[in-house]
Amino acid sequence: MKKAIFSTEISILRSTMQRLLRRRAHSNITKILRNTHQADIALIMRSLNQFDQKKIFALCPTSVHKARLLEELDESLIENVLKNDSVKNISKIFGYLDTNDQATIIGMFPSNKQEEILTAIEHGDKEDVEEIMSYPDDSAGSIMTKETFTLNQNTTVKKSIEKLQSFPENDKIFYLYVLDNKEKLVGVVSLRTLVTSKNSKKLREIMIKDIQAATTSTDQEEVAKKVAQYNYLALPVVNRKNRFLGIVTIDDVVDIIREEASEDFLQMAGVGKDREILLKSPLENAKSRAPWILASLIGGICAAAIISYFNSLLEQIIVLAAFIPVIIGIGGNVGTQSSTIVVRGLATGRVDVGNTFPLILKELIVGSLLGLVYGSIIGFAADYITSTDMSNLGLVIGLSIFCSMAIATAVGASVPIILKKFDFDPAISTGPFVTTAIDIIGVALYFFIASIILIN
Amino acid sequence: MKKAIFSTEISILRSTMQRLLRRRAHSNITKILRNTHQADIALIMRSLNQFDQKKIFALCPTSVHKARLLEELDESLIENVLKNDSVKNISKIFGYLDTNDQATIIGMFPSNKQEEILTAIEHGDKEDVEEIMSYPDDSAGSIMTKETFTLNQNTTVKKSIEKLQSFPENDKIFYLYVLDNKEKLVGVVSLRTLVTSKNSKKLREIMIKDIQAATTSTDQEEVAKKVAQYNYLALPVVNRKNRFLGIVTIDDVVDIIREEASEDFLQMAGVGKDREILLKSPLENAKSRAPWILASLIGGICAAAIISYFNSLLEQIIVLAAFIPVIIGIGGNVGTQSSTIVVRGLATGRVDVGNTFPLILKELIVGSLLGLVYGSIIGFAADYITSTDMSNLGLVIGLSIFCSMAIATAVGASVPIILKKFDFDPAISTGPFVTTAIDIIGVALYFFIASIILIN
Numbered sequence: 001m002k003k004a005i006f007s008t009e010i011s012i013l014r015s016t017m018q019r020l021l022r023r024r025a026h027s028n029i030t031k032i033l034r035n036t037h038q039a040d041i042a043l044i045m046r047s048l049n050q051f052d053q054k055k056i057f058a059l060c061p062t063s064v065h066k067a068r069l070l071e072e073l074d075e076s077l078i079e080n081v082l083k084n085d086s087v088k089n090i091s092k093i094f095g096y097l098d099t100n101d102q103a104t105i106i107g108m109f110p111s112n113k114q115e116e117i118l119t120a121i122e123h124g125d126k127e128d129v130e131e132i133m134s135y136p137d138d139s140a141g142s143i144m145t146k147e148t149f150t151l152n153q154n155t156t157v158k159k160s161i162e163k164l165q166s167f168p169e170n171d172k173i174f175y176l177y178v179l180d181n182k183e184k185l186v187g188v189v190s191l192r193t194l195v196t197s198k199n200s201k202k203l204r205e206i207m208i209k210d211i212q213a214a215t216t217s218t219d220q221e222e223v224a225k226k227v228a229q230y231n232y233l234a235l236p237v238v239n240r241k242n243r244f245l246g247i248v249t250i251d252d253v254v255d256i257i258r259e260e261a262s263e264d265f266l267q268m269a270g271v272g273k274d275r276e277i278l279l280k281s282p283l284e285n286a287k288s289r290a291p292w293i294l295a296s297l298i299g300g301i302c303a304a305a306i307i308s309y310f311n312s313l314l315e316q317i318i319v320l321a322a323f324i325p326v327i328i329g330i331g332g333n334v335g336t337q338s339s340t341i342v343v344r345g346l347a348t349g350r351v352d353v354g355n356t357f358p359l360i361l362k363e364l365i366v367g368s369l370l371g372l373v374y375g376s377i378i379g380f381a382a383d384y385i386t387s388t389d390m391s392n393l394g395l396v397i398g399l400s401i402f403c404s405m406a407i408a409t410a411v412g413a414s415v416p417i418i419l420k421k422f423d424f425d426p427a428i429s430t431g432p433f434v435t436t437a438i439d440i441i442g443v444a445l446y447f448f449i450a451s452i453i454l455i456n
Numbered sequence: 457m458k459k460a461i462f463s464t465e466i467s468i469l470r471s472t473m474q475r476l477l478r479r480r481a482h483s484n485i486t487k488i489l490r491n492t493h494q495a496d497i498a499l500i501m502r503s504l505n506q507f508d509q510k511k512i513f514a515l516c517p518t519s520v521h522k523a524r525l526l527e528e529l530d531e532s533l534i535e536n537v538l539k540n541d542s543v544k545n546i547s548k549i550f551g552y553l554d555t556n557d558q559a560t561i562i563g564m565f566p567s568n569k570q571e572e573i574l575t576a577i578e579h580g581d582k583e584d585v586e587e588i589m590s591y592p593d594d595s596a597g598s599i600m601t602k603e604t605f606t607l608n609q610n611t612t613v614k615k616s617i618e619k620l621q622s623f624p625e626n627d628k629i630f631y632l633y634v635l636d637n638k639e640k641l642v643g644v645v646s647l648r649t650l651v652t653s654k655n656s657k658k659l660r661e662i663m664i665k666d667i668q669a670a671t672t673s674t675d676q677e678e679v680a681k682k683v684a685q686y687n688y689l690a691l692p693v694v695n696r697k698n699r700f701l702g703i704v705t706i707d708d709v710v711d712i713i714r715e716e717a718s719e720d721f722l723q724m725a726g727v728g729k730d731r732e733i734l735l736k737s738p739l740e741n742a743k744s745r746a747p748w749i750l751a752s753l754i755g756g757i758c759a760a761a762i763i764s765y766f767n768s769l770l771e772q773i774i775v776l777a778a779f780i781p782v783i784i785g786i787g788g789n790v791g792t793q794s795s796t797i798v799v800r801g802l803a804t805g806r807v808d809v810g811n812t813f814p815l816i817l818k819e820l821i822v823g824s825l826l827g828l829v830y831g832s833i834i835g836f837a838a839d840y841i842t843s844t845d846m847s848n849l850g851l852v853i854g855l856s857i858f859c860s861m862a863i864a865t866a867v868g869a870s871v872p873i874i875l876k877k878f879d880f881d882p883a884i885s886t887g888p889f890v891t892t893a894i895d896i897i898g899v900a901l902y903f904f905i906a907s908i909i910l911i912n
Contacts, residue, residue, distance in 0.1 A: 011810050039685045047808050165652040173648060174630070189648045192629060196621040228714060229495045231707040233689075243592035250706050251687040254713060258684060261717035262800050265724075269796035270789065277797060278806050282821040289745055289793050290826060296789045297830055300782020304841050307778040314777055322763040326756020328781055329895050332788065333726065333752045333888050337745050340725035344718050350734050352503050354467050365738040370746060374753055385760050401737060432789050439785050 005452035006398050014044040021052050029059050031418050038065070042072035046095070046279060057081035063107030067096035070105065076276050079108050089112070099146045103132035140223050141216030144237040144246035144377050150177045153186055153204035157197045162196070173232040177244055178207045185213060185244040203451050213238045216245060223248050224256045225349060251350055264347055267338070267427040270295070292432045303328075303443045310447040313455065320450055321392070326378060328442040331404035332435040334370060338363045338412030339430045346416060346426045353420060360413045367409030371402035373423075400446040407445070408438045470500040477508050486515050494521070498528035501572030502735060506536050513537035523552035526561065532732050535564050543569070547576035555581050559588035587701075596679050599674030599712070600693045600702035606633045609642055609660035613653045620650070630689040633700055634663045641692055641700040643671060650885050669694045672701060679704050680712045681805060720803055723883040724796070726751070748888045759784075759899045762812045766903040769911065774844070776906055782834060784898040787860035788891040790826060794819045794868030795886045802872060802882045809876060816869045823865030827858035852909050856902040863901070864894045 013036065020029050033041060033056070033403045045053050060066045070078055070093065082090060082105070094102050094117075102125060106114050118126055128146040135141025149167055151160055160176065167173070176194060178187040187207030213236045214223050224408025227250055229234055234247045263273040271277060277285060307314065307324075313321055342359070345351035351359060379398025383390070412434050416426035469492065474776040476485050489497060489512070501509050516522045524678065526534055526549065538546060538561070550558050550573075558581060562570050574582055584602040591597025605623055607616055616632065623629070632650060634643040643663030654664045669692045670679050683691055683706055690703045696764035726748025727733060733741060763780075770776055798815065807815060833853025839846070868890050873884035 011808075014808070014810075025513040037686060039687075043685075043805065046806065047811065164648065191651070192620065195647065195651055198476070206642055229499075230493060231495075231710075233707070249512060250710065251689070253708065254684045255712060257710060257713050257717075258804060261713075261721075262804060263715070265717075265800045267795055269793045271793045271797060278801050278815075282606055282818050282825060285818070285822045286829075291641045291742070291788060291827065293789055293795070293826055293830060297834065298780065299836070300779070300785050301837070301841055303781035304778040307781070308775070308841065315774050317692040318767060319764070319772070321553070321770055321780065322760040323756070324777065324780045325759035325763070325784055325895050325899055328785070329751060329756050329759070329788075329891065331719060332785075333749055333891065334745070336887060337725045337727045337748070341727060344721045345734050348714060348718060350502065351497065352467075352470070354470075355503065359734075362738050362741070366741045366745065369738060369742040372743040373742075373746065374749060376780065378753065378756070381757065385552060385757055385764065431792060433786065435789065436605075439781050443781055 010040060010043060013040060014047060017044055017056070018048070021048070021055065026059055030061050033059060033065060034061050038068040039072045041069055042074070042077075045077055046074065053077055054081050063093045064096050066093045070097065071101055073334050074276050074279060075104075075108065076279050078105060082108075085337065087116045087120050088157045090117055094121050094125070099128035100132055100144065103129045103142070107133060135216050138220045139216060140214040140218040140220065140235075140237045140248055141245070143220050143223075143249050143252055144216075145252075146246045148177060149173050149175075150179050150244060151203060153180055153202065153207070154180045155203050156199065157194060157201050157203070157206070158199035160189075160194055160203060164191075169425070174249075175202070177236060178203045179244055183244060184242045185211065185238050187211065188236070197321075211236065213242075214248065215240060220248075220256050221260050224253045224260065227253045228257065229349075260347070264343065264427040267425060268343060268431050271433040295432040295436045299439045303438045304446050306447065310451065311419070313447065313451050317390070317393075317450070317454060319393065320396075320447070322385070323378075323382070323400075324443065324446070327397075327400050327404050327446050328439045330374060330401060331408035331438040331442045334367055334405050335408035335412035335434045335438045336431060338367070339416055339434045342416045343415050343427050343430055346420055351417075353417070356417045360410055360417070362404055363409040363413040367406040368402070370409075371405030374405065375399065375402035390454075392453050394452045396446075399453075400449050403445050404438070404442040405450070407441055408434075411437055411441070466496060466499060469496060470503060473500055473512070474504070477504070477511065483510065486517050489515060489521060490517050492637055493761050494524040496527045496876055497525055497740070498530070498533075501533055502530065509533055519549045520552050526553065527557055530735060531560075531564065532730050532735050534561060535905050538564075543572045543576050550577050550581070555584035556588055556600065559585045560600070563589060591672050594676045594882075596670040596674040596676065596691075596693045596704055599676055599679075599702070599708055600672075601708075602702045603838060604716050605629050605631075606635050606700060607659060609634045609636055609658065611659050612655065613650060613657050613659070613662070614655040616645075616650055628838060630705075631770045632659070632661045633692060633703070635700055639666065639697045639700060643667065644692070667692065669698075670704065671696060676704075676712050677716050680709045680716065683709045684713065686806075713819060716803070720799065720883040723881060724799060724887050726888040731819075740890045749848050751888040751892045753760050755895045758896045762896070762903065766907065769903065769907050773846070773849075773906070773910060775849065776852075776903070778841070778897065779838070779856075780902070783853075783856050783902050784895045785861050786830060786857060787864040787894040787898045790823055790861050791864035791868035791890045791894045792887060794823070795872055795890045798869050799886055800871045802876055807873075809873070812873045816866055816873070819865040819869040820862055823862040824858070826856050826865075827861035830861065831855065831858035839867075846910075848909050852906045856898075856905050859901050859905070860894070860898040863897055864890075867893055867897070885905075 045056060046059050057066065057069065060069060106117055106129065109117065118130065120128065126342065132142060151163060176189045177185060178189060180186045187204065187209045189203055189207045193206055212226065216237060216239060223235055234249045237246045237248060238244055240340065259275055262275045266277065267273050272288035274288060277288065302434060342351060378401055379394040382394045382397045415434050416421040416430050419428060420426040473488065486711050501512060511527065513522065516525060562573055562585065565573065574586065577585065589597060605620065607619060632645045633641060634645060636642045643665045644667050645658065645659055645663045649662055668682065672693060672695060679691055690705045692700060693702045693704060694700055715731055718731045722733065723729050728744035730744060731883065733744065798807060831854040834857055835850040838850040838853045871890050873885060876882040
């Protein structure tokens with residue numbers, strides 16, 4: 001473990017690096033790059049411009065340093081620093097990366113350059129890299145590491161420990177995976193069990209046979225859930241015939257969980273699912289956000305049409321306009337609460353998809369309770385706010401708030417469940433969809449109730 | 457590893473269990489409890505009523521099974537199943553729990569019962585449990601595990617392996633922590649290094665000396681970030697004098713990351729931060745959600761007052777009312793996008809807190825770009841929607857949309873940053889605060905622009 005730096009120290013590192021870049025103090029920069037954890041360098045590179053990012057990468061003292069830095073960098077930064085590098089240099093750095101990282105990075109290049117790099121990297125790695133690249137994005141196959149410790153079930157403990165000693169240094173070796181003669185996964189032995197067993201025993205005598213595995217096509221989110229739920233350190237990946245292919249390790253699962261949470265956050269707000277959106281230009285930002293704003297636009301136009309339809313009512317009772325914001329605002333907020341609870345519950349497995357009626361009913365009850373309280377408050381306060389003394393205005397406002405909140409919770413809870421049932425990601429723009437739907441329903445309800453109660 | 461069950465299989469387990477509970481087929485239930493992973497049992501218990509939850513817990517075949525189940529259960533379920541259990545039974549189960557879980561569970565009881573249980577548990581455990589309970593909630597001290605493998609730096613490799621063999625079975629042993637004579641942490645040795653080193657060497661000769669540690673008061677979110685950023689498997693916890701106290705393991709970090717993401721989701725939507733809200737009654741739900749709805753209420757009343765102020769303008773140009781929803785809706789959506797990007801960026805360390813001006817400026821640019829596009833569209837469409845031909849109405853609407861969106865992005869990006877600067881959690885109800893602020897600003901701007909352009 002290399003000395004690592006945190007929070008406030010990161011800011012110091014950042015400003016030091018910026019000062020040295022301005023002064024072109026290249027040898028000092030190289031010295032820092034040699035002595036700092038690459039995760040910290042990756043962090044500060046986010047706030048540098050593309051030119052300086054390239055310079056820092058070029059100043060890394062060795063190919064090993066470059067490889068370690070690539071492991072930590074965001075994808076859009078990797079693209080930038082490697083863009084104009086020669087195939088020869090890239091393949092040299094790749095010698096220090098595990099095959100999974102090689103596959104990820106090669107995937108960023110245009111296909112003609114992919115071929116060139118694949119030809120240049122080590123022969124043993126090439127096959128593995130091509131295999132990993134052949135699996136769909138975000139599948140267990142695409143995120144697994146091939147650098148694992150496997151032995152035949154008839155190997156003795158003594159021989160296994162010797163093999164372990166000659167195995168290249170790797171932090172990620174938690175278990176020894178045991179295979180039969182056909183390379184099928186038949187068991188697993190922890191290093192601790194290995195060390196504490198008699199030398200003469202064979203692996204098949206000490207291994208645990210009852211093991212969970214993912215297949216190459218298992219979704220990475222599913223893999224993460226398995227690892228988290230059962231507290232595994234690694235999950236083996238097999239093909240359909242149970243042939244052992246690799247493992248997904250818990251440190252990758254940590255990244256997946258953070259990434260999936262980020263994607264859900266962004267998707268719920270209707271910002272697309274690009275985790276690196278903060279690194280993108282304003283124009284790219286606007287482009288990925290524009291489609292979801294369209295929902296608001298269409299909803300707003302519908303609401304405008306509805307209000308225009310009730311024009312003559314509004315002309316008679318102009319004060320009705322004053323309560324449009326509170327009715328749609330309060331409905332939107334309570335609806336967002338409901339959809340957030342449900343989206344998160346679906347993501348963490350807390351919502352039982354087979355039995356969602358009680359959940360929607362419960363949300364409807366919560367909405368009604370809150371609607372009763374807040375509808376009464378605003379209903380009674382309505383006359384004071386507008387300084388009118390129209391009879392029944394309070395009743396209209398209060399009843400509209402009540403209905404709007406009750407419906408908002410039911411809609412808010414239902415939208416993600418419906419999306420899930422049709423196999424869409426429940427997080428996709430739940431925010432804009434729900435608030436827009438509630439805008440329209442709220443306005444329509446309000447004027448409908450007003451027209452019934454106030455016009456007699 | 458016990459055979460575990462997934463997704464669709466969980467539903468089958470759930471319905472089987474419900475059927476057996478109805479039929480009171482207790483011996484069959486016990487059989488299932490004996491052969492199923494406790495994480496799966498914990499999952500299906502969420503959808504049972506309190507009476508059945510207690511029954512299942514009581515039917516667990518042994519105290520070991522009960523302990524394994526407690527490790528997986530949600531807090532509110534633990535409270536329920538243990539509520540009326542005797543101190544003797546509880547302390548028997550506690551014998552199979554690590555001290556950290558014991559401390560968490562004891563913390564749920566009223567203080568008089570806490571004393572009783574502490575007196576009843578094993579003497580060695582008692583001290584550790586009391587120590588863990590003494591640290592603040594969500595600190596490294598409160599989540600660390602004391603069951604670690606430590607040896608003095610002068611121990612030989614041979615002796616260390618012997619010690620490891622006599623150490624109780626534990627999945628979580630990744631490293632051997634090396635202490636000096638004063639119990640200070642001086643190094644770390646991986647099991648692999650231990651196995652592959654010469655028997656006669658001493659630990660201080662093979663250990664890595666340059667190690668990261670948390671102190672007991674380090675926030676758990678900070679611990680999770682460290683572990684995730686540097687791909688650690690465990691982080692040692694020391695006191696101020698560098699005395700070794702315990703470790704936080706990566707499988708706990710996985711839970712922390714999921715929990716913190718859930719809390720952020722719920723807080724952003726203004727639902728409080730209770731991750732178990734889905735398990736609570738409608739009344740409890742309404743109570744924890746009501747305060748944040750108050751923001752909408754106050755905002756709505758302000759908006760109503762503003763609109764009432766422009767009453768005479770509205771009487772002349774009644775069609776203005778029709779566009780209130782689109783102006784606040786579109787502003788609210790784009791503002792929520794901005795605040796979500798910033799809140800998530802702060803949580804994952806992607807936003808540089810020391811240098812937020814460029815970020816807010818960028819959001820302002822994004823808002824202006826989107827405002828230009830959507831303001832133009834709605835501006836030109838305004839006449840058609842309302843079938844009026846008032847000159848300049850489109851200009852008022854378009855300009856208001858533009859201003860509202862530009863301000864909304866700036867407000868949306870600023871609110872979480874300001875919260876963070878004043879040491880509040882940036883996620884706290886960013887949703888309700890931002891949308892409410894935008895409702896008020898949007899309405900005020902709209903009528904102000906209208907009064908300037910349309911009344912001459």
